[in-house]
Structure formats: C-alpha cells, structure tokens
Amino acid sequence: MKRSAVAILCALVFAVMSGRAWAQPNLSGTTATIGGRRVDLWRPTGGGAAPIIVFSHGFIGCPEQSMFLTSALADAGYLVVAPRHADAWCGENGLSLPQEPFWKPQAWSEATYRDRRDDIVAVLDALKRDPEFQGKIDWSKLGLMGHSLGGYTVLGLAGGWPGWRIQGVKAVLAMSPYCSPFLRAGSGLGHLSAPVEYQGGTRDFGITPTVSQRGGCFDRTSAPAEYVEFQGAGHLAWTDLVATDHADMVFYARAFFDAWLRGGPLDAGEVRRGDVADLRVK
Numbered sequence: 603m604k605r606s607a608v609a610i611l612c613a614l615v616f617a618v619m620s621g622r623a624w625a626q627p628n629l630s631g632t633t634a635t636i637g638g639r640r641v642d643l644w645r646p647t648g649g650g651a652a653p654i655i656v657f658s659h660g661f662i663g664c665p666e667q668s669m670f671l672t673s674a675l676a677d678a679g680y681l682v683v684a685p686r687h688a689d690a691w692c693g694e695n696g697l698s699l700p701q702e703p704f705w706k707p708q709a710w711s712e713a714t715y716r717d718r719r720d721d722i723v724a725v726l727d728a729l730k731r732d733p734e735f736q737g738k739i740d741w742s743k744l745g746l747m748g749h750s751l752g753g754y755t756v757l758g759l760a761g762g763w764p765g766w767r768i769q770g771v772k773a774v775l776a777m778s779p780y781c782s783p784f785l786r787a788g789s790g791l792g793h794l795s796a797p798v799e800y801q802g803g804t805r806d807f808g809i810t811p812t813v814s815q816r817g818g819c820f821d822r823t824s825a826p827a828e829y830v831e832f833q834g835a836g837h838l839a840w841t842d843l844v845a846t847d848h849a850d851m852v853f854y855a856r857a858f859f860d861a862w863l864r865g866g867p868l869d870a871g872e873v874r875r876g877d878v879a880d881l882r883v884k
Contacts, residue, residue, distance in 0.1 A: 753779020
C-alpha cells in the first residue's frame with residue numbers, strides 16, 4: 603500500500619474513533635473560552651509562574667486526544683493549553699475535509715491551515731491580557747507541541763512557514779508531524795527559531811519515513827534537534843486511543859522541555875530506553 607493511502611486510512615480511522623471517544627467533557631483538565639476559542643487547559647499544582655506549552659491536536663482530532671501526555675506535563679509543573687481547531691471532529695463539530703489533499707504536499711502553502719496558526723496566536727494574546735493568568739505564566743518559557751497536522755502547525759509557527767513565525771518560542775515537540783509541505787516548499791526547517799524534538803514510530807508508515815529518511819525533515823532541520831523513534835508505534839500511538847510506548851513518549855517529551863524551558867541537562871533525553879528503535883541528536 604502506498605504511503606499516501608496509508609495516511610488517508612489512518613485519518614479515516616482517527617475520525618471514526620475520535621468521534622466516539624472524545625465527544626465528552628475533558629475530565630482531566632478544565633475548559634474555557636480564551637481569545638474567542640474553546641481551549642482545554644491542564645494546570646500545574648503549586649503557585650508561581652509556570653512554563654507554558656501549547657498543544658495542537660491532529661486533523662479531526664480533539665484538544666483532549668492525548669491526555670496521557672498533557673496531564674503528565676501538567677503534573678511536572680507546566681501549564682498546558684490546547685485550542686480546539688476548526689477541523690476538530692468532537693462534540694458538536696462535524697467532519698471536516700482537508701483544506702488541501704495530504705497526498706499533494708506540493709499544493710500546500712502558508713495559506714493552508716493558517717486558521718490553526720491564528721487560533722494559537724489569539725489564545726496566547728488573550729492569555730497575556732487575562733487577569734486570571736497574571737503572574738501565573740512565565741512567558742520566557744514558551745513551548746509548542748503538536749501531533750500529525752498539529753506537528754505541521756507548530757513547525758510552521760517556529761518558522762517552517764516564515765509568515766507564520768511567532769516570537770518567544772523556546773522548544774518545539776513534533777509528534778508524527780505532517781512535515782512534507784515544508785520539504786516541497788524549499789523548507790524553512792533550516793531556519794527554525796527553536797530546538798525541535800521529532801517523535802516517530804516504526805509502524806507509522808504514512809508519516810515517520812518523511813521525518814526520518816535521508817534528506818527528510820530531521821535532516822533538513824537546523825541544530826539543535828532530536829529524533830526519537832518508538833518500536834511498534836503507529837500514527838495513533840500519540841493519542842489515548844492506543845496505549846503504545848506512552849511512558850517513553852512522556853519521558854522524552856519531559857526531558858526535552860525540561861532542558862530547553864527550565865535549563866535542565868541537555869543530555870537527559872539521549873538515554874536510549876528499551877522501546878526506542880532509533881535515537882539521533884545534533
């Protein structure tokens with residue numbers, strides 16, 4: 603089966619399962635309207651200003667699709683905020699069609715899913731003005747993370763699309779990211795404004811090879827960058843629907859954010875754990 607067909611199949615499975623599993627309230631976090639967007643939040647315990655991580659969900663996914671990770675990062679002291687993008691298929695939202703075909707990355711441009719970029723900018727701007735969050739966010743410690751189309755979104759915000767770039771981003775975690783458009787466009791991946799950790803899986807046939815292959819997204823990304831590939835992980839492994847490698851995904855995500863947002867040891871994520879099939883650092 604061609605990779606594009608596999609990616610389409612994954613998207614369809616993702617749609618069906620997400621509509622069943624996530625059409626319910628987020629029980630682990632809170633929900634608010636921020637910047638005119640519905641946002642799910644996972645708040646750290648304790649006082650003081652916390653580092654902030656913005657999570658961008660996958661195509662037709664939901665903000666609460668990966669609570670194993672968002673809640674773990676909140677437990678580790680991060681404020682995690684996740685806007686519901688217009689393509690989400692959960693709750694009252696209907697099924698969305700791609701703005702451009704996933705099998706035609708050459709057709710994508712800065713205009714493709716710019717609404718996702720606008721969602722995140724609006725939420726960040728609103729949080730800065732919201733009295734409820736005054737003194738509770740350390741704006742010098744801003745991280746982004748995204749799964750699938752959310753990975754495309756956060757790479758774009760870090761400069762993958764120059765017109766999307768936002769200021770202040772210190773770390774980007776891209777989990778099975780749809781990054782092919784950046785390769786076809788001549789790529790802004792060599793000029794990203796923050797360190798990147800890519801996560802992929804040996805069974806993520808539709809996307810991971812684009813990241814890991816010679817001349818792929820990891821190779822094209824400017825240093826510092828990391829690549830972690832998990833044994834047996836398919837495209838949905840980064841969601842709560844498939845509990846594959848979750849403990850190790852949390853380990854490497856936390857080590858990455860701790861290093862770049864909190865000044866933790868830079869080599870903490872270079873330990874090769876049992877479920878890791880490939881690990882690269884530059």
